[in-house]
Amino acid sequence: MLGADVVKALGAMSGTSLDGVDAALIETDGERIIAFGASAYHPYSDEERAVLRAALGKWQGDDCAAAAGVVHRVHCEVLAELQDADIVGFHGQTLAHDPHGRGTHQLGDGNILAETLGLPVVWDFRSADVAMGGEGAPLAPFFHFACAKWIGATEPVAFLNLGGVGNLTWVDPSKSKPQEDGALLAFDTGPANAPLNDLVALRLGLDCDRDGKLAAKGKVEEGALELFLEEAFFNKMPPKSLDRDDFSVMLDLVRELNDADAAATMTAMAATAVMVGMEHCPSPPTRVLVTGGGRKNPVMMRMLSVGLDCRVDPVEAVGLDGDMLEAQAFAFLAVRVGRGLPTSAPSTTRVAAPVGGGQISRPDSV
């Protein structure tokens, strides 16, 4: 168990969009951010991404074993580039997420990383929350709470992650702890980039609609957008979470549209899902700070600015790094686990009571 001292923690995240592994160092006591450190990124090669893609939606078997080899190798490479850490937070690669059914599956074994890196590794962050009736996701909100303090926010702010899936955290920075009633409300908003990536991959062989160039040339098909918003997910009260491919219906809804209109409509679906979700927040946030790859899509950002009643900025506007926030989050959460502090609460995952997830693997225990 860690004491309350400040430690150097290294976090790694391989997100649902399967682009690569982010890794980042932070100095923290698990409650406050003291300093941000160096970061690194290793993209997956096309071959590696194909191996991961083949394992999506699976719980075991040869495809998972092959994908595990990729996950371990690429994580060890990128983590070894960053020096002097005391502890590592290893999220792994989500292959499937069905919290009220089969569970949640983050591929990767912390024992292997601990042995290779020679450091204590915290991993399997989501299972304990799911076992206590929670969604197991999102988990970045406790870190967003610390970020709100770090930027000196005094009024409610929202952090919006536009990754493969979108997730939103509303924070009241006047509270002293993230697990306190009224400090946080968090939930997945809906699909963000994953279906758009799938669309341009299928139709054009591209990895994403870079800079929203395709969507910028298209027109939003309102009928498809309305059908999308009829999905039961949008009537559920938060906290709530999604699997990457829960919204495969989106590809059907834009099937008849030309490429540009289909991309514009899917971009509008991601942005509108955020607007609908925002209505659940306890009070309107003073600003929305956007992290994740979607903040680099000007069409998505413009739609959000037009549709939300507050400022919408990339997190860089307040000195944070939107490419590394999730990796930093799992570094921070690793320290919380090491100190026995909770990593989720009823307001972030619907879990019955605040709980600390995560197993700790130490190099000498393998």
Ligand SMILES: Nc1ncnc2c1ncn2[C@@H]1O[C@H](COP(=O)(O)OP(=O)(O)OP(=O)(O)O)[C@@H](O)[C@H]1O
């Ligand atoms: N310049 C850009 N223009 C448009 N989209 C972009 C750009 N850069 C990144 N993206 C989108 O962002 C995605 C990557 O986002 P990010 O790294 O935040 O996702 P992730 O962490 O894998 O997902 P999640 O947060 O759901 O786990 C890319 O797959 C792409 O769709």
Ligand SMILES: CC(=O)N[C@H]1[C@@H]2OC[C@@H](O2)[C@@H](O)[C@@H]1O[C@H](C)C(=O)O
């Ligand atoms: C099950 C799972 O891996 N969910 C991811 C996914 O990607 C975004 C969104 O859906 C969020 O719920 C979560 O990731 C972030 C890092 C989180 O747990 O906060």
